[in-house]
Structures are given as C-alpha cells and as structure tokens.
Amino acid sequence: MSNVTQDTAVRTSTVTRIFIYGLLILFAAYYLMPLFVMIVNSLKPLSEITSGNMMALPEVWTLEPWRQAWSKAQIGIEPTGLKPYFLNSILIVVPAVFISTIVGAMNGYVLTKWRFRGDTLVFGALLFSCFIPFQIVLIPMAVVLGKMGIAGSIPGLVLVHVVYGIGFTTLYYRNYYAVFPTELVRAAQIDGAGFFRIFWRIMLPISGPITVVSVIWQFTNIWNDFLFGASFAGQQQPMTVALNNLVQSSTGVKEYNVHFAGAILAALPTLLVYIVAGRYFVRGLMAGSVKG
Amino acid sequence: MGFLNIKNATKAYGDVEVLHNIDISVEEGEFLVLVGPSGCGKSTLLNMIAGLEEISSGEISIKGKTMNGVHPSKRNIAMVFQSYALYPNMSVAKNITFGLEMHNVEKSVCKAALADVAKLLQIEPLLDRRPGQLSGGQRQRVAMGRALVRNPDVFLFDEPLSNLDAKLRVDMRTEIKRLHEKLKTTMVYVTHDQIEAMTLSTRIAVMFEGYVQQLGTPKQIYDTPSNLYVATFMGSPSMNLLPVDVMDGADGSQFELRIGDQVTKTVQLNGQRLPAGRYTLGLRPEHITDPESADLESGKYLMIESVVEVVEPAGADTFVTTKLQDIAVNTRMRGDIEVATGEVTEFALDLRRLHFFDPKTELRVELEAVGS
Incomplete structure (x- = not known):
C-alpha cells in the first residue's frame, strides 16, 4: 500500500x-x-x-x-438470569425477520414486475408506515391483538414486528428489483414460468445483497426493540425488557459487574450479525437505494 | 388465411387508442419486419402477438387457431428481447433449457436440443458461464439460442441488435438472415433501423402513429412508397421533397424546376401525365448523381448544372448538397469524385424515378401514360 x-x-x-x-x-x-x-x-x-x-x-x-x-441474576421476581429471555428474543426475532423479509420481497416483486392500477398508491401507503411513531399505535395494536387472541404472547409480538417491518423491507426490495428489466419476467413468462416460479427461480436468487440489508435491518431493529416488548410480551419478555428489569431493580446492592455483563450479552447477537454480514450491508444498501 | 393472421387488431389504454385496426397476414416462412420510429406501436403489436399485452379488439391467430386470451407460453412462440433478458443467476445452458424444463420436457431430450442449438450458434464453449461473463454479441447468441431451442411456430424479435456496436450489429444481422434461410421459420422482427428492415425482411410493415402506413416487399416500399411518411422514413439519406407546379404540356405533363438562384428548367414527363396542380416531388439522393455514375444512354436523364453547397465524402459515396427550388437537396455521387464547395458541377437527374405526392393528403399520385 x-x-x-x-x-x-x-x-x-x-x-x-x-x-x-x-x-x-x-x-x-x-x-x-x-x-x-x-x-x-x-x-x-x-x-x-x-x-x-x-x-x-x-x-x-x-x-x-x-x-x-x-x-x-434476579429478573423481576425470579432468579433465572437472562437466559430464558434471550431465548424469547430469538423466538421473536427469527420468525419476524424471516416473514417480514419474504413478504417485503414479494411486495417488491409485485410492485415492480406485476404493476397494477394504483400500485404507486399502495407503495406510498406502505412507505407511510415507516414514519408512524411506535407510541401512536400502542393502544390500537393492543385492541387488535386482543381481538385476535394473541395478546401477551410471542406470536402476537411477531405479528407486530412483521407489520412494522414490511414498510422498510418492501422499500428495499422494490428499489432493488426496479433496476432489473421487466423483459426478464416477460422472457420467463414466454418460457412458461408462472408468478411464483419466476419469484423463486429468478427473482430470489438474484436478491442476495438486498436480503442481507433487509435481514440486518430487521434483526437489529427487532432485537433492540423495547417498547413493543414491554407492552405486548406478557410473561414472555424479550432480552431488552429483562435487561431493563435487571439493571433498574431498586432493591439490594447494585451489581455493576453483572449489569455490564448482561448489557454485553444483550448486544452480542446484533454485533455478531454486523461482523458476519456487515460488509454486504453498505454494498446492498447502495444497490437498493441509489440505482432505484 | 395466413400462417400468422392479425385481423383488425386494436390496442387501447383507457380512452387512448395506440394501435388502430391493424391487418397483416403473414405466410409460413416469411420474415416480416415492423419498422417505425419509437412510439409508433410496433413493439406493442409484437407484444400482442406474444401475448404479453392484451388485444383490445380484433383477432390474432397462429396456424388458424385464435390466440386471443391464450397464455404466452401456450402460443408456441419464442421471443428475443432488446436487453436479451437472460436470467442472471443461471448458466448459459440453464438459460437455454429453462423453457423446456418449464414445459416438462424430458432431461435427455433437453440435452440433445441444447447440444443442437449450441452447435448451430457456436456457443458450445460458453455453456457453463453466467450471462454476466459474456460479451454483448455472445449474450445475443444465447438469447437466440433460448428462442431456437423451443422450436417455435413463430419467432419474435424485439429490436435485438440495438444494444450492439456498429460492426457487431452488421455481423449479427447477416447471421439472423442466414438463420432464417436455414430454418425457414416464420419470423416477426421489430426495429427502428430501416437498413435492418430492408436487408432482413421478405416483407416490411412501415408503422407510424399506430397505423400500418404501407405493407409490402422491401422493393415495393422503396420504389413505390405509398405516402410521404414512408417515402422519407425509408432510405438514408432520406428522400428530397420539392414543391412543384405541374402543368399540361405537349407530350404529357411538365413542370418548372428552379436550379440555383437564377436558372429555371422545364422538366418534361415524356408520355406521362398528371392532373395539373401543385405536388410534392420526391427525389432520392441516388437518383441525382454525377454524369459518370448515370446510365446516360437510356436517355431518361435530365442534365443540370448547379452550385455545390456542401460536400460530405463517405468513402463509397460522396454526398453533395445543392439547391433546387430554393431547397437544399442531397445528392449521391461516386466516392472518388472531385468537387469543391462553391463550384458549379453537372448533375444527372433520373426522370424514371420521380415520385409525386399530393401535398394535402400526402398520398402517392401515380403517373398515367398519355392516351390511355
């Protein structure tokens, strides 16, 4: 050099x-x-x-x-340590990331390659969801979850995160797919591939970089979420809420060393995701946003 | 009843009609070229034949079976796209056989078909590569291979050469022509390049503003353009258009031609006549040439002397601009002619190749023999 x-x-x-x-x-x-x-x-x-x-x-x-x-460590009233909450977080994050990413990819595919009357309006509405503050939807969300019978459960929390994530994932995939010529889909149609076959065999295999972006974005956001976790998780709280309970406990001696260890544990998975996939992140973000 | 029949086909987006009552009948083995400027509807028509766009009214049929509402994959057609549209995630071999796989063709049959096509297009060494690793010409071949392997009734080409550089474009043009001569499959080819249209086709449909302006063999289109639009679109440099006043003369019609700024010459249409009146005279550049390049013995030439305004040597030809009827007129002379700007030189004007158009309707007006 x-x-x-x-x-x-x-x-x-x-x-x-x-x-x-x-x-x-x-x-x-x-x-x-x-x-x-x-x-x-x-x-x-x-x-x-x-x-x-x-x-x-x-x-x-x-x-x-x-x-x-x-x-x-004493979390709330049980001396369980962060372990069970860590598992809760995994159980929330993995399906939420997976579902929101795949739905976003599908939305992007439809919005660019199977355009329909009013598609920009639909896209605009989806984008709008990116800008709604979390606090506003807490009460309506609680009502909906209650009516669906999944309030205070992990599936309920997964649903909340999926709904909030789709706006961003759709934006990523739409901009990414907009670069690919529509002729690609037309050629596949003439070759005899249908809607889903084109998605699985042609669109998804070329989506590597943007999938990395979507997964990192969703993973960090959902893993680090505190508000929804504290509001909707019931007994199965995620890591962030448990960490708060650990650090904010007002009885006994403040065990700073344990708090530090707990905080690092809570941050570890996102750190790991960045180290493993980080270099694709910027590349994919550029591909998705600039060219679109 | 042709092999591929387009009957009264119309395409409208909402209230806007973009294709109006198209009627084209293509015989088996024909090479039809749809040519026109961008936005004339030629690609839309091709997409309608392919089934990628719905037909608003009318009928398109292949082999006597109506194709309205039939899915693109069930029409037994194949299409080559402008951007090639190769699947970036698949190898060349997979790209070519993808269509067969989708139609549940047996693996061994696929393999044999792939080998045939690869041999025909000479792309055997490329079969394991990805489209991203290929040059433009190679991608073009693969795209054609993907179409060929299906053994379709009709090939559709959507400006397949416009992404290639000039030299490669000419090579591939020849190759497509050779392919057609070998396979004798019906082909429909869209282009905006009139040279491609002339060289490749057995018939041309010149399109403009959603109408077929003229349908005919390249020779018909070039020698007897049916209107001003076709006359100026086909041919490069394009046809010169001069306003003339035709009068009755002793032996057929005649008109006055102003040469340069002062001289006026009477042009006799010996033995042929037109109703008197104002016309637009069409003159192709190659029909105003230097005396050496003209077949003077035929006696059908008018010799004029005029001032050279611009000289553009193009190697094989020299394009010389002069002034007739106060309009700059492009002429084509032989390549080694020595003329300079400002010089007065001789031009031979081929009287057998005059085109007359009605300035109002812009339609071609045919000369009539005197006494008939």
Whole structure:
C-alpha cells in the first residue's frame, strides 16, 4: 500500500500524517471507551468497582458476573438470569425477520414486475408506515391483538414486528428489483414460468445483497426493540425488557459487574450479525437505494 | 388465411387508442419486419402477438387457431428481447433449457436440443458461464439460442441488435438472415433501423402513429412508397421533397424546376401525365448523381448544372448538397469524385424515378401514360 500512496497526487508531510493518525486514534479511543469500561468491569469482582477503580484492569479476573447475568441474576421476581429471555428474543426475532423479509420481497416483486392500477398508491401507503411513531399505535395494536387472541404472547409480538417491518423491507426490495428489466419476467413468462416460479427461480436468487440489508435491518431493529416488548410480551419478555428489569431493580446492592455483563450479552447477537454480514450491508444498501 | 393472421387488431389504454385496426397476414416462412420510429406501436403489436399485452379488439391467430386470451407460453412462440433478458443467476445452458424444463420436457431430450442449438450458434464453449461473463454479441447468441431451442411456430424479435456496436450489429444481422434461410421459420422482427428492415425482411410493415402506413416487399416500399411518411422514413439519406407546379404540356405533363438562384428548367414527363396542380416531388439522393455514375444512354436523364453547397465524402459515396427550388437537396455521387464547395458541377437527374405526392393528403399520385 505504501508505494501506492507515494504515487498518488496528494502528498502529505510526516507532520500532517502524524496529526491525521493522532486524531483518528483519539476518536477511535473515544468511541471504544464505553465498550472497554463494560468489558473490563464485567470481568472483576464488585468490590473492585465499588472501591473506585472503574478504568483499571481487574486485579482478580473472574467470569462470575457473566455466569450470574446469564443464569442466576434476579429478573423481576425470579432468579433465572437472562437466559430464558434471550431465548424469547430469538423466538421473536427469527420468525419476524424471516416473514417480514419474504413478504417485503414479494411486495417488491409485485410492485415492480406485476404493476397494477394504483400500485404507486399502495407503495406510498406502505412507505407511510415507516414514519408512524411506535407510541401512536400502542393502544390500537393492543385492541387488535386482543381481538385476535394473541395478546401477551410471542406470536402476537411477531405479528407486530412483521407489520412494522414490511414498510422498510418492501422499500428495499422494490428499489432493488426496479433496476432489473421487466423483459426478464416477460422472457420467463414466454418460457412458461408462472408468478411464483419466476419469484423463486429468478427473482430470489438474484436478491442476495438486498436480503442481507433487509435481514440486518430487521434483526437489529427487532432485537433492540423495547417498547413493543414491554407492552405486548406478557410473561414472555424479550432480552431488552429483562435487561431493563435487571439493571433498574431498586432493591439490594447494585451489581455493576453483572449489569455490564448482561448489557454485553444483550448486544452480542446484533454485533455478531454486523461482523458476519456487515460488509454486504453498505454494498446492498447502495444497490437498493441509489440505482432505484 | 395466413400462417400468422392479425385481423383488425386494436390496442387501447383507457380512452387512448395506440394501435388502430391493424391487418397483416403473414405466410409460413416469411420474415416480416415492423419498422417505425419509437412510439409508433410496433413493439406493442409484437407484444400482442406474444401475448404479453392484451388485444383490445380484433383477432390474432397462429396456424388458424385464435390466440386471443391464450397464455404466452401456450402460443408456441419464442421471443428475443432488446436487453436479451437472460436470467442472471443461471448458466448459459440453464438459460437455454429453462423453457423446456418449464414445459416438462424430458432431461435427455433437453440435452440433445441444447447440444443442437449450441452447435448451430457456436456457443458450445460458453455453456457453463453466467450471462454476466459474456460479451454483448455472445449474450445475443444465447438469447437466440433460448428462442431456437423451443422450436417455435413463430419467432419474435424485439429490436435485438440495438444494444450492439456498429460492426457487431452488421455481423449479427447477416447471421439472423442466414438463420432464417436455414430454418425457414416464420419470423416477426421489430426495429427502428430501416437498413435492418430492408436487408432482413421478405416483407416490411412501415408503422407510424399506430397505423400500418404501407405493407409490402422491401422493393415495393422503396420504389413505390405509398405516402410521404414512408417515402422519407425509408432510405438514408432520406428522400428530397420539392414543391412543384405541374402543368399540361405537349407530350404529357411538365413542370418548372428552379436550379440555383437564377436558372429555371422545364422538366418534361415524356408520355406521362398528371392532373395539373401543385405536388410534392420526391427525389432520392441516388437518383441525382454525377454524369459518370448515370446510365446516360437510356436517355431518361435530365442534365443540370448547379452550385455545390456542401460536400460530405463517405468513402463509397460522396454526398453533395445543392439547391433546387430554393431547397437544399442531397445528392449521391461516386466516392472518388472531385468537387469543391462553391463550384458549379453537372448533375444527372433520373426522370424514371420521380415520385409525386399530393401535398394535402400526402398520398402517392401515380403517373398515367398519355392516351390511355
């Protein structure tokens, strides 16, 4: 790389170089500081924290806070740790992401390749759902869920997230498919493929990048949701709500090390998704939005 | 009753009629070209034959069976698209056999058909590649392979060459012609390029504003255009149009032709006549040429001397602009002629190739022999 930069037009002196890198390192440190504090403090006994050494490395390294947070900590009235709530979150997120993505893809396919009278209006209405604040729909949503008999359950929460997610996923897929010529669908029609066959055999296989975008977007949004979880989950609360219950408990000693471990546990899945698929994210986002 | 019959076909979007009462009958083995500017309805008509667009009224039939309301895949047609429309996620081989697979054709039969087509189009080395890895010409071949493998009754081409560069376009044009001569399948071909239309077709339908302006062999279309639109659309550079006042003369009609700024010459239509009045005279550039290029012995030429205004050498020909009836007129001379702007030079005007049009109706007016 170094010999490449020397040939480029912009030449920078050593002083400038040091300044630039210094600034970058400073900002990186600034952004990494909270994570550092969390990790360090989750690995030391509570006594070390209360004695006032927040920034120091642990004197005694221990995984006990993590074990506590995962399986023993008092959440609400039960000493279950975050484990069962983590499972709840998985049970909510996986079907919600899957359903909203597949419905979004189907919507995008119809809105670009099987256009009908009023399709832009339908698309506009779907887009509108992206801009409705969550708080406004809480009460109507509760009524609907109650009438459907799925209030206070995981299927109910999945439905809420699917409904809210479709607007975004439809937007992604519609813009992505708009780039592909309609002739593709016509050729397949002449070849004898029907509506669903064209979707499965031709449209979905070319949707890789935008599917990554849709999955990451939906996964992080649904995983991090607190409001719907707190409102509609009943006993089967997701991770975010449980974490809140853990951290906000007003009785006993505040176990900061356990809280830090719990917070990291709650953030871990989204972090993992970004690390695995992140580089496709920007690429897919560009493909979906700019060309459309 | 033709092989492919289009009877009184109309297409309307709401109140807007875009195709009006189209009647075309295509015989088996014919190569029909639909030609016209963009927006003339030619692609819509092709899509109606394919079944991709519904027909508003009238009837389209293939092999005597009406196709109204029949699904595209059940018409036994194949289509080549402008963008090729190859499935990007499938290999070339899969692209070609996808249609057969959808029609539940046996695997072994598919394989044999694929091998035949690949050999015919010389794309055997490409079969495992993806469309994204192919050049424009190769994609074009694959798109044709996908159409050929179905062994259809009618081939439909929707401007298949317009995405190729100039040289490749000419090569592929020849190849399509060769293919047609070999297969003798009925083909309908849409283009806006009049050279493609002339070279490929056995018959041409010139379309404009949703009407078929003229339907005929390339020779008929070129030599006897039925109206001003067809006359100017076909031919490059296009036909020169001059207003003339035709009068009765001693032997047939005659008219005055103003040459340059001062000279006026009387043109005699020896032995032929028109009702007196104002006409639009059509003159193709190649029918005003240098004396060496003209067949002067026929005695059917009018020699005029006029000022050269613009010279455009094009290699094989030289296009020279001069002024007749105060209008810039394009003429075609031989390639090695030496003329310069501002010079006075001789032009030979072919009197057998005059076209007369009624300026109001824009329709062709035929000359009549005197005494008949």
